[in-house]
Amino acid sequence: MQSEENGIIIIDKPAGTTSAKVVARLKKITGALKAGHTGTLDPLATGVMVCCINRATRLARFFLAGDKKYKAVLYLGKETDTQDATGKTTAVCDSIELTSQRIREVFKEFEGSMAQAPPVFSSLKHKGVPLYKLARQGKPIQKPPRQILIHYLKISDIDIPKIHFEVSCSSGTYIRTLCADIGKRLGCGGHLKSLRRIESCGFSINQACDLQEVEMLSTSGMLSERIISMANAVIGMAGYISDTNLSEKIIAGRKITAKDLENMPFIEKKSSAFKNFIKIIGKENNLLAVLENTGETEQYDYCCVFPKNLL
Numbered sequence: 475m476q477s478e479e480n481g482i483i484i485i486d487k488p489a490g491t492t493s494a495k496v497v498a499r500l501k502k503i504t505g506a507l508k509a510g511h512t513g514t515l516d517p518l519a520t521g522v523m524v525c526c527i528n529r530a531t532r533l534a535r536f537f538l539a540g541d542k543k544y545k546a547v548l549y550l551g552k553e554t555d556t557q558d559a560t561g562k563t564t565a566v567c568d569s570i571e572l573t574s575q576r577i578r579e580v581f582k583e584f585e586g587s588m589a590q591a592p593p594v595f596s597s598l599k600h601k602g603v604p605l606y607k608l609a610r611q612g613k614p615i616q617k618p619p620r621q622i623l624i625h626y627l628k629i630s631d632i633d634i635p636k637i638h639f640e641v642s643c644s645s646g647t648y649i650r651t652l653c654a655d656i657g658k659r660l661g662c663g664g665h666l667k668s669l670r671r672i673e674s675c676g677f678s679i680n681q682a683c684d685l686q687e688v689e690m691l692s693t694s695g696m697l698s699e700r701i702i703s704m705a706n707a708v709i710g711m712a713g714y715i716s717d718t719n720l721s722e723k724i725i726a727g728r729k730i731t732a733k734d735l736e737n738m739p740f741i742e743k744k745s746s747a748f749k750n751f752i753k754i755i756g757k758e759n760n761l762l763a764v765l766e767n768t769g770e771t772e773q774y775d776y777c778c779v780f781p782k783n784l785l
Contacts, residue, residue: 512537521671540675713741
């Protein structure tokens with residue numbers, strides 16, 4: 475049965491499967507015509523996957539650049555070709571003589587803005603081919619380093635060779651590369667032992683449900699209780715509650731300017747992540763459109779419009 479539900483559902487991804495397979499399973503369980511995720515997790519990893527269902531897939535672009543938080547385990551003394559526990563061992567250090575103070579000092583060095591080289595085993599593409607496929611064929615491609623931001627690194631436990639820590643970082647940060655780089659800096663090498671995403675784009679693990687729960691809720695007709703509406707999904711985006719005149723303008727695709735919004739009830743802005751965007755909400759809290767103003771003129775450009783919500 476096809477589902478007409480539109481919104482965001484937070485999935486707690488299990489280990490040992492790809493993000494694409496999780497989305498395929500979600501689509502099958504819910505009967506959604508469309509489904510997608512807003513940030514890949516490696517098969518090794520678990521935790522928060524922000525998944526968009528049906529018309530909400532058009533909002534995916536607004537979640538791609540969101541910050542992430544993870545709980546991870548760095549395993550010292552062994553390097554792998556994939557930089558995590560799934561890869562082949564490439565180097566071993568038999569003697570690890572590090573003080574807690576030294577480990578904490580090195581972790582501190584990795585906070586802030588820096589350039590990070592993406593791993594050769596990744597889903598990034600080279601001439602349309604995923605890097606991990608080329609690497610498995612013995613043709614590794616190293617992409618240029620990219621700027622990332624590590625907001626903080628918090629060590630929760632040191633039990634050599636394992637170091638448990640939490641990290642808050644910008645989108646595009648590879649935690650396995652971070653682990654490999656810290657291992658090298660410590661002089662003994664290392665790799666990512668385990669990884670759990672606990673927050674993504676403002677959505678937390680406390681909001682997540684696993685696929686078994688999704689199936690149970692779908693079967694009992696209660697899935698809507700776990701779906702976040704499109705209007706509420708774009709956390710922190712400024713918004714206006716539309717009246718009939720504004721809705722008619724949007725339906726007709728006419729130009730919208732700041733003057734059109736002067737007398738509209740305003741939804742307080744909470745995040746700078748969407749500083750150029752506004753959402754237009756109907757009186758029943760249904761998302762009508764997302765508009766963008768670059769600041770060059772008073773006119774707003776249409777990013778996405780949801781005609782069925784306007785009728």
